[in-house]
Amino acid sequence: MSRPRGTTVPTHETVAAVSTRPDLRRGDEGEGAGSKPLVFGVEDVSVYYGGFRAVRNVDLAIGQQEITAFIGPSGCGKTTMLRCFNRMNDLIPSARIEGTISYHGVNLYEDGVNPVEVRRRIGMVFQKPNPFPKSIYDNIAYGPRIARLDGDMDELVEQALRRAALWDEVKDRLKDLAMGLSGGQQQRLCIARALAVDPEVILMDEPCSALDPIATGRIEDLMEEIKSSYTIIIVTHNMQQAARVSDRCAFFTAEVNETSDTRTGILVEFDRTEKMFSNPADERTENYVTGRFG
Amino acid sequence: MAQLITSQPGPGLTSADLRGDPRRMRKETVVRGLLFAAAATSIIISGLIVYSLVRETWTFVSQVDWALVWGDGWFPRRGQYDIKTLLVGSLIVTVVGLAVAGPIGLGAGIYLSEYASARVRKVIKPTIEVLAGVPSVVVGFFALTFISPEIIQRFREATPQQTMAAAGIGVAILIIPLVASISEDAMRSVPRSLREASYGLGARKVTTVGKVVLPAAVSGLVAAFIVAFSRAIGETMVVFIAAGKSGGSLFETNPLEPGLTMTAAMASIASGTDSVVGEALTFQSLFFVGAILFVITLALNIVADRFVRRVRERY
Numbered sequence: 200m201s202r203p204r205g206t207t208v209p210t211h212e213t214v215a216a217v218s219t220r221p222d223l224r225r226g227d228e229g230e231g232a233g234s235k236p237l238v239f240g241v242e243d244v245s246v247y248y249g250g251f252r253a254v255r256n257v258d259l260a261i262g263q264q265e266i267t268a269f270i271g272p273s274g275c276g277k278t279t280m281l282r283c284f285n286r287m288n289d290l291i292p293s294a295r296i297e298g299t300i301s302y303h304g305v306n307l308y309e310d311g312v313n314p315v316e317v318r319r320r321i322g323m324v325f326q327k328p329n330p331f332p333k334s335i336y337d338n339i340a341y342g343p344r345i346a347r348l349d350g351d352m353d354e355l356v357e358q359a360l361r362r363a364a365l366w367d368e369v370k371d372r373l374k375d376l377a378m379g380l381s382g383g384q385q386q387r388l389c390i391a392r393a394l395a396v397d398p399e400v401i402l403m404d405e406p407c408s409a410l411d412p413i414a415t416g417r418i419e420d421l422m423e424e425i426k427s428s429y430t431i432i433i434v435t436h437n438m439q440q441a442a443r444v445s446d447r448c449a450f451f452t453a454e455v456n457e458t459s460d461t462r463t464g465i466l467v468e469f470d471r472t473e474k475m476f477s478n479p480a481d482e483r484t485e486n487y488v489t490g491r492f493g
Numbered sequence: 494m495a496q497l498i499t500s501q502p503g504p505g506l507t508s509a510d511l512r513g514d515p516r517r518m519r520k521e522t523v524v525r526g527l528l529f530a531a532a533a534t535s536i537i538i539s540g541l542i543v544y545s546l547v548r549e550t551w552t553f554v555s556q557v558d559w560a561l562v563w564g565d566g567w568f569p570r571r572g573q574y575d576i577k578t579l580l581v582g583s584l585i586v587t588v589v590g591l592a593v594a595g596p597i598g599l600g601a602g603i604y605l606s607e608y609a610s611a612r613v614r615k616v617i618k619p620t621i622e623v624l625a626g627v628p629s630v631v632v633g634f635f636a637l638t639f640i641s642p643e644i645i646q647r648f649r650e651a652t653p654q655q656t657m658a659a660a661g662i663g664v665a666i667l668i669i670p671l672v673a674s675i676s677e678d679a680m681r682s683v684p685r686s687l688r689e690a691s692y693g694l695g696a697r698k699v700t701t702v703g704k705v706v707l708p709a710a711v712s713g714l715v716a717a718f719i720v721a722f723s724r725a726i727g728e729t730m731v732v733f734i735a736a737g738k739s740g741g742s743l744f745e746t747n748p749l750e751p752g753l754t755m756t757a758a759m760a761s762i763a764s765g766t767d768s769v770v771g772e773a774l775t776f777q778s779l780f781f782v783g784a785i786l787f788v789i790t791l792a793l794n795i796v797a798d799r800f801v802r803r804v805r806e807r808y
């Protein structure tokens with residue numbers, strides 16, 4: 200497997216050094232990521248699939264215990280970008296990343312960084328629910344077992360399911376196959392599964408797209424509740440959701456390339472959610488968040 | 494759609510215009526008929542095989558002295574048709590074959606599906622397929638002249654050159670490609686999203702393969718083993734050459750001794766002089782054994798088919 204590698208910037212960088220970089224604090228008026236400790240520093244990141252550049256020149260600063268929302272039209276590279284944070288794109292042989300992403304100051308793509316260790320700390324909920332063809336119980340217990348977490352497994356499973364607002368629906372059928380759950384239940388199962396390993400960061404790719412408003416509300420409550428101990432990045436197509444739950448918001452869009460008719464995602468604006476929705480700096484952001492996109 | 498419904502047929506349209514050219518239609522029918530005949534041929538052949546098996550088997554079953562069908566040793570010339578000698582012989586060769594081919598074939602399948610890069614795969618896969626194309630008579634002599642002296646007799650010198658173990662290893666060579674390719678397919682059909690779910694939870698590759706991919710592919714893997722079993726039990730040439738016994742054999746359970754399988758026994762009846770000078774039922778016994786073999790492999794294939802279908806339905 201080819202290991203993508205950061206090209207620019209020194210390998211070790213202190214949190215302070217990154218967080219005080221003016222370009223990472225774009226639109227930041229003295230609060231937010233500047234005051235919270237920095238978890239991820241994204242600098243000039245471009246991602247390629249083979250020769251195709253899916254996103255280019257992204258700079259972001261993700262603060263601790265914050266919820267950052269990625270919004271933007273379909274195909275603009277939100278998933279691609281999100282998967283860079285836990286090196287999930289390593290699994291796609293054609294994928295390659297340029298630029299640096301630091302996690303608490305350590306370049307995630309430097310030599311010697313083990314993606315397995317990265318993913319233990321940075322969990323992920325995928326766009327499409329992907330439960331294992333195992334029982335509900337075993338789905339949740341999978342992560343803790345391989346991480347050899349000690350403690351009462353039954354309790355851990357129950358707690359994870361409760362937090363994902365699924366416990367009441369499945370408590371009598373924990374031994375049933377997870378594939379028998381509805382799509383929305385499966386997605387909550389995947390959220391519970393990610394929570395069960397107690398990661399530091401949770402990356403959520405449209406976690407609510409298959410959920411009804413009640414379950415969505417529960418997941419949003421959950422995010423609010425756990426954000427005191429986790430850092431969350433969520434991709435969503437739901438503007439209200441982004442406005443409701445996120446502290447910061449990054450708006451991506453796809454730009455037609457001059458040389459070919461492919462489209463490359465760019466980060467248009469990244470700011471406090473409040474500002475993004477009330478007084479965005481970029482016209483494209485305004486058009487998108489008010490539904491006038493197109 | 495809406496437009497189609499509201500538009501009126503043109504003024505010149507008659508119903509004959511929509512009927513099509515009768516010559517072309519006839520051609521359709523002829524082609525269809527020929528293709529049907531081709532498909533039907535295989536059904537007819539299967540029917541004929543079953544018919545001839547059943548007819549001769551019936552003759553055997555209705556006339557044989559049953560005390561000799563479960564007696565000591567398979568000596569059709571002397572009228573001793575101890576079927577358990579053959580069943581056990583076949584079973585030993587098959588089990589040896591699976592014991593060798595199972596781990597190697599499965600390992601190769603796992604490697605090809607989960608570890609090999611596209612480039613490596615492109616080299617290894619065709620190589621394995623070449624192995625599948627080696628004629629079994631060649632493998633038979635390989636078992637006799639290489640496996641037996643170079644492998645088996647190295648561990649135990651007193652072993653005869655022709656043994657059920659040597660034949661079993663020869664059979665393994667023939668079924669490794671089968672196990673490898675069916676198990677590879679089974680693992681490849683496990684969706685990538687499941688692997689990602691596992692990696693996303695911080696699992697390593699071995700863990701992901703062992704705890705997610707293999708369990709998810711289990712029906713396909715079982716199918717691979719059943720197909721391999723049925724292929725091994727039906728293998729003739731390798732055992733005929735390398736297992737040691739042909740015309741007749743006493744009951745033998747030691748793989749390191751010569752033995753006789755159903756297939757080798759049938760081959761020798763069909764090819765040897767036994768059928769001419771032997772007892773009246775010698776020739777019919779061939780069909781009796783054949784019918785048993787047929788039923789075993791048919792049953793195995795049906796079961797394997799079930800498993801394969803379960804893999805397809807799952808995702």
Ligand SMILES: Nc1ncnc2c1ncn2[C@@H]1O[C@H](COP(=O)(O)OP(=O)(O)OP(=O)(O)O)[C@@H](O)[C@H]1O
Binds near residue numbers: 275
């Ligand atoms: N594995 C891949 N191989 C090649 N191209 C890919 C791959 N995954 C995504 N792409 C391409 O990268 C671009 C960005 O895709 P991505 O999935 O990141 O978009 P997205 O913003 O998440 O869209 P959506 O909102 O529909 O989920 C698209 O043009 C897509 O076709």
Ligand SMILES: [Mg+2]
Binds near residue numbers: 277278279404434
């Ligand atoms: Mg996406």
